[in-house]
Structures are given as C-alpha cells and as structure tokens.
Amino acid sequence: MMFEFRVQAVCPETGARAGELVTPHGIIETPVFMPVGTRATVKAMSPREMEEIEAQIVLSNTYHLYLRPGVELIEKAGGLHRFMNWHRPILTDSGGFQVFSLSGINRIKEDGVEFSSHLDGSRHFMTPELATRVQEGLGSDIAMCFDQCVELPCDEETARKSVERTLRWARRCKEVHRRDDQALFGIVQGALFDDLRKDCARELIAMDFPGYSIGGLSVGESHDEMYRILDLLNPILPQEKPRYLMGVGFPTNLVEGVARGVDMFDCVLPTRNGRNGTLLTSRGKFNIKHSRFEEDWGPIDPDCDCYACREFSKAYIRHLYRSGEMLGARLCSWHNLRYLISLMKGAREAILEGRFPQFRDRFHELFSTGKV
Numbered sequence: 001m002m003f004e005f006r007v008q009a010v011c012p013e014t015g016a017r018a019g020e021l022v023t024p025h026g027i028i029e030t031p032v033f034m035p036v037g038t039r040a041t042v043k044a045m046s047p048r049e050m051e052e053i054e055a056q057i058v059l060s061n062t063y064h065l066y067l068r069p070g071v072e073l074i075e076k077a078g079g080l081h082r083f084m085n086w087h088r089p090i091l092t093d094s095g096g097f098q099v100f101s102l103s104g105i106n107r108i109k110e111d112g113v114e115f116s117s118h119l120d121g122s123r124h125f126m127t128p129e130l131a132t133r134v135q136e137g138l139g140s141d142i143a144m145c146f147d148q149c150v151e152l153p154c155d156e157e158t159a160r161k162s163v164e165r166t167l168r169w170a171r172r173c174k175e176v177h178r179r180d181d182q183a184l185f186g187i188v189q190g191a192l193f194d195d196l197r198k199d200c201a202r203e204l205i206a207m208d209f210p211g212y213s214i215g216g217l218s219v220g221e222s223h224d225e226m227y228r229i230l231d232l233l234n235p236i237l238p239q240e241k242p243r244y245l246m247g248v249g250f251p252t253n254l255v256e257g258v259a260r261g262v263d264m265f266d267c268v269l270p271t272r273n274g275r276n277g278t279l280l281t282s283r284g285k286f287n288i289k290h291s292r293f294e295e296d297w298g299p300i301d302p303d304c305d306c307y308a309c310r311e312f313s314k315a316y317i318r319h320l321y322r323s324g325e326m327l328g329a330r331l332c333s334w335h336n337l338r339y340l341i342s343l344m345k346g347a348r349e350a351i352l353e354g355r356f357p358q359f360r361d362r363f364h365e366l367f368s369t370g371k372v
C-alpha cells in the first residue's frame, strides 16, 4: 500500500485526531507542521539539521521550481528527493496560489493561467495538466491539484466562479495523474460562503481523492471566519482521509485547527519571521532586536529543547542579529521550526492520551501571557 492514512485516536470533546500517514518515503505522524522549502531548501537549514529538529515532511513548489532550475534538470537528478538530498516525504503545492500571489500580470483563461515570471518577466502558461506533470516529474509524495484561490473579500459570484473552475481543473488534474506512488489531494475553495464550501467539498469527495486540502483561507479573513469554515467542513470531509489546512500558520491557529479536525499545516512564518528576529515561544512571541534582551543571558524559550535554546543566550542571538550575522537568522529559524514541530508533537501525544482539551487550554493560557 503506497499511501494510507490511519486515525489512531479522536478527542471525544473536540474531534481532534491523531493519525499516521504512510507514504513511499516514510510514515508521517499527525497532527504535523510541515516546514516550507520554497526553492528546494528550507531556508538556512540543512537536511541534517531538519532531521535533528524532527521535521517529518517538507514542502516545495511547482511554480518556483518550474521557473528555476526547471523540472527537466530535477528529473535528470533523479527527482527532488535526490536533488535536495532529503529522503523523507515531500509535499508540493501546485503553483496556483503562487502564480496569483507572486507573478506579474496574470490572465486566467479556462485552459489555465498566463503569467510573467517574477524572475525575468518571461511569459508562461500554466495549466492543470502541466502543474500535474511537473509535480510527477519532481516526484513529491503528495501533490496538489491546480486550483484558483480568490483574494478576500470577494463577492459570491466571483467565489462561485472560482469554485466551478477549481472543480473543472481538479478533474483535469486527476485525469492526467499517473504516478501511483504520489497522492494527489483535492483543494476545497469557496471563500467564506457556506454553501459554496459545502458544494465544493461534496464535488471533490465524489472524485475520491486520497486527501483533501482546505484552500482559500489565511488570506486576510479573521480567525473566527477561518474557524467557522473549518467547523463547516470538518463533518463533511471524510473522517478517514487527511485534511491539510494550507498556509496556516500562527501557533494559536495550529492548535485551533487541530481542535477542528485538521491534520496537516504549512506556513512560511517560522523561517520568514525567524529571519527578521521574531521568535515564537510557549509564552508568546517577541522580537530579539528589543533592547530589553541586551543583557538577557537566558534561552529564547525555557521549555524548548532545540540547539539555539540549549546553547545560546538571547543576548548573544540579539548581538548576532543586530550585526547581520547569518548565524542569527539560522538560530532564530531553527528555534521557530522546532517550536512549531514540538507544538504539534505535544498535541498528538495529548490526543493519544485523552487530554487534548487540557493541552489546548494550557497552551492558550501560557501563549497569551505574552510575558517573556
């Protein structure tokens, strides 16, 4: 069995799940936070260091790799795992979101999206078929359908059109997808409209994907609006299939997403924020640049077991950061990634031991103190 998802425990109070996702490159224990490696590397982290922080799966991206170095080169290298020397699972996004958020002038046609490369302005035409073929060439374990994510706020008519197009494109991706060692996930769209979200989910479920992504969120809506959509989809999406909430996110959103039946998360936050000195800790977030840390000899987070927290003081990391030293960005990214990976590991253990509601309350109590 190339791909299998086993729910091992469900929290009776919330519906939070602990599970195992079996892939050709290993088993992923869920809930899981998936570090983002846009250009075939998690910025400032080597694969060995990613293993040390117990990263189980990393993300990469069709849009970026298609533009540079091109999927042909990566296929010649024997696929993305060999190319980047990461032999655990990889999930690739289809590029739909990036084409809209990163590239210049894009024009949506029924067939696909015409766009200009953010690298050199060259014109390209991405279709569901091409996005699927590129992901098969990259050889990721989990691939995404080519979807259309709309910006919020948007009117119902615009959202409905994006759902209908996303469904037509999902059928076309499924039609050309050949690799049986790669799971293709459908992506639910529908903005913040309940009926559109339900219709989209039902149509995708009828196509019988091995997993379902919840797209179109973490694009400017309030936390409450995000949670309302999750509450809506949780009972509709198949319980025995993994659910992936795209682009999320901040620690509170991860814990609240787990409480609403989400199994997988990704976000650029820990590495992007890490590079500008913003640290996520069990007691809230802070920026290392602040003068109050000038003579603070303690660790970033007393409850964290990572290399940065075991071996260095906030005073030293603040110095590195202010001096523009690469080690500063590396240590902050290292910690932020480990913090989110540990947070999900803790949620999983709590669900398995039947104490997730207490874990959730304790998390919010500590994280919201903001006292560091």
Ligand SMILES: Nc1nc2c(CCNCC3CCCCC3)c3[nH]c(NCCc4ccccc4)nc3cc2c(=O)[nH]1
Residues within 6 Å of the ligand: 036, 037, 038, 059, 060, 061, 092, 093, 094, 095, 096, 097, 098, 144, 147, 148, 149, 187, 214, 215, 216, 217, 218, 219, 246, 247, 248, 249, 266, 267, 268, 269, 272
């Ligand atoms: N197909 C698709 N992807 C989406 C993504 C990209 C998920 N990350 C992929 C990853 C692959 C490797 C390269 C990087 C991206 C989203 N990201 C967000 N919010 C991020 C909001 C955010 C949060 C913190 C900082 C910046 C932006 N909403 C998203 C919705 C969708 C969606 O509907 N469809």
Ligand SMILES: [Zn+2]
Residues within 6 Å of the ligand: 300, 301, 304, 305, 306, 307, 308, 309, 310, 334, 335, 336, 338, 339
């Ligand atoms: Zn740490």
